[in-house]
Amino acid sequence: MPISPDVKLGQNVVIHHPELVNLYGCEIGNDSKIGTFVEIQKGVKIGSFCKVSSHSFICEGVTIEDKVFVGHGVMFINDLYPRSATGNQLQTEADWKVVPTLVKSGASLGSGSVILGGVTLGKECLIGAGAVVTKEVPDYAIVTGVPGKITGDVRKKNT
Amino acid sequence: MPISPDVKLGQNVVIHHPELVNLYGCEIGNDSKIGTFVEIQKGVKIGSFCKVSSHSFICEGVTIEDKVFVGHGVMFINDLYPRSATGNQLQTEADWKVVPTLVKSGASLGSGSVILGGVTLGKECLIGAGAVVTKEVPDYAIVTGVPGKITGDVRKKNT
Amino acid sequence: MPISPDVKLGQNVVIHHPELVNLYGCEIGNDSKIGTFVEIQKGVKIGSFCKVSSHSFICEGVTIEDKVFVGHGVMFINDLYPRSATGNQLQTEADWKVVPTLVKSGASLGSGSVILGGVTLGKECLIGAGAVVTKEVPDYAIVTGVPGKITGDVRKKNT
Numbered sequence: 001m002p003i004s005p006d007v008k009l010g011q012n013v014v015i016h017h018p019e020l021v022n023l024y025g026c027e028i029g030n031d032s033k034i035g036t037f038v039e040i041q042k043g044v045k046i047g048s049f050c051k052v053s054s055h056s057f058i059c060e061g062v063t064i065e066d067k068v069f070v071g072h073g074v075m076f077i078n079d080l081y082p083r084s085a086t087g088n089q090l091q092t093e094a095d096w097k098v099v100p101t102l103v104k105s106g107a108s109l110g111s112g113s114v115i116l117g118g119v120t121l122g123k124e125c126l127i128g129a130g131a132v133v134t135k136e137v138p139d140y141a142i143v144t145g146v147p148g149k150i151t152g153d154v155r156k157k158n159t
Numbered sequence: 160m161p162i163s164p165d166v167k168l169g170q171n172v173v174i175h176h177p178e179l180v181n182l183y184g185c186e187i188g189n190d191s192k193i194g195t196f197v198e199i200q201k202g203v204k205i206g207s208f209c210k211v212s213s214h215s216f217i218c219e220g221v222t223i224e225d226k227v228f229v230g231h232g233v234m235f236i237n238d239l240y241p242r243s244a245t246g247n248q249l250q251t252e253a254d255w256k257v258v259p260t261l262v263k264s265g266a267s268l269g270s271g272s273v274i275l276g277g278v279t280l281g282k283e284c285l286i287g288a289g290a291v292v293t294k295e296v297p298d299y300a301i302v303t304g305v306p307g308k309i310t311g312d313v314r315k316k317n318t
Numbered sequence: 319m320p321i322s323p324d325v326k327l328g329q330n331v332v333i334h335h336p337e338l339v340n341l342y343g344c345e346i347g348n349d350s351k352i353g354t355f356v357e358i359q360k361g362v363k364i365g366s367f368c369k370v371s372s373h374s375f376i377c378e379g380v381t382i383e384d385k386v387f388v389g390h391g392v393m394f395i396n397d398l399y400p401r402s403a404t405g406n407q408l409q410t411e412a413d414w415k416v417v418p419t420l421v422k423s424g425a426s427l428g429s430g431s432v433i434l435g436g437v438t439l440g441k442e443c444l445i446g447a448g449a450v451v452t453k454e455v456p457d458y459a460i461v462t463g464v465p466g467k468i469t470g471d472v473r474k475k476n477t
Contacts, residue, residue: 002335002338022338022354022355039354055355057372057373057390057429073373073391075373075389075390075429075430077389077447081426081444081472081475082428083424084369084386084426085424090351090367090369112430114429114447116447130448132430132447146463147462147463
């Protein structure tokens with residue numbers, strides 16, 4: 001079943017197409033919304049009033065606080081030098097250490113952005129569409145481009 | 160059901176895996192083809208002889224004319240400063256204004272490209288793979304990179 | 319059925335959600351693992367001990383050797399100037415020539431990367447997350463950015 005029995009869903013979580021997601025071992029807070037074609041791995045915690053849009057992938061090691069917007073096709077990463085095999089064996093969890101990522105409350109991650117492991121995305125920050133985030137994002141910062149650079153501050157926008 | 164009853168499909172529309180798409184409130188013209196893992200939102204109009212390839216997301220506010228190629232994993236956007244919540248409420252449609260996007264006939268959008276809201280992509284233009292389009296694209300222009308810049312004209316290519 | 323009967327699966331291939339993939343006419347080697355929301359087209363050959371992560375698209379013309387890691391949301395391309403229609407007809411296979419791509423053993427393709435057709439990705443190379451690969455990648459090279467440039471050598475990393 002694409003929503004595993006070990007998923008903890010808060011109250012009023014909206015998943016329009018439970019048959020078209022892949023959630024396992026994760027926790028989703030109250031009043032959050034999960035789009036179609038989304039995969040969320042074990043150990044992920046997502047807060048309340050979050051939106052995770054279609055086609056996004058949230059890997060083990062990611063913690064998302066409240067009121068975070070994850071756009072469409074956003075990819076999180078938890079292994080900076082991934083390899084498929086070690087010797088003649090497919091790698092298993094024993095072969096790598098999950099690099100944690102924290103997304104603070106109110107952050108907004110633009111569609112198509114890629115978030116490398118080991119970073120913290122600050123409170124209410126705005127990650128531009130298609131940006132590749134490779135390091136710490138301060139609170140309220142606007143980050144755009146590949147690799148992502150700070151190009152503004154959301155407190156100076158009147159939106 | 161992943162193809163909502165309110166979807167208007169023209170004649171000879173090809174959808175190989177109707178159980179693996181998410182279409183609602185949209186209109187697809189004659190002889191067009193929709194790939195797997197595609198989401199198309201309400202209000203979207205797609206013309207005739209278009210191809211929308213796998214893993215793409217077409218949001219409300221997008222109009223696509225005839226003979227347009229949408230590559231794989233293409234993401235459209237209709238909200239330039241998306242937020243998940245306003246106060247202690249998940250944002251609803253009342254909280255933002257959809258920014259419209261027009262893709263003119265014969266355009267070709269490369270795989271992995273991201274199209275920001277509010278732009279027009281000109282007739283027969285070519286958007287490079289992985290480009291992030293942030294502004295108007297003239298007819299026949301080739302746009303590549305992040306952010307997308309005009310790097311050529313399709314009329315000068317012998318393809 | 320989302321795994322077509324003409325797919326050749328080796329021994330011990332792991333596909334956790336066969337109902338959420340789209341595989342046809344392809345060949346997957348022993349002990350490889352295919353994630354959810356993955357499409358693999360006809361003619362593709364994937365070796366042994368490979369991981370193809372969720373949301374990736376592998377098109378006709380691609381050959382992947384052993385022990386290759388394909389991250390999440392990776393898009394391959396086999397047509398450099400794609401168009402939807404020729405005259406008043408949707409393009410068919412007769413209208414374009416598939417451009418082949420070879421991924422050599424041990425390569426690692428970061429999440430969100432886009433691989434243009436006609437290139438060879440060298441042995442144990444590392445493609446950065448979100449990179450757009452437009453040309454040949456030598457063995458052991460690290461390639462990052464849009465367009466992708468060589469920025470290191472995996473033999474000089476202690477990983």
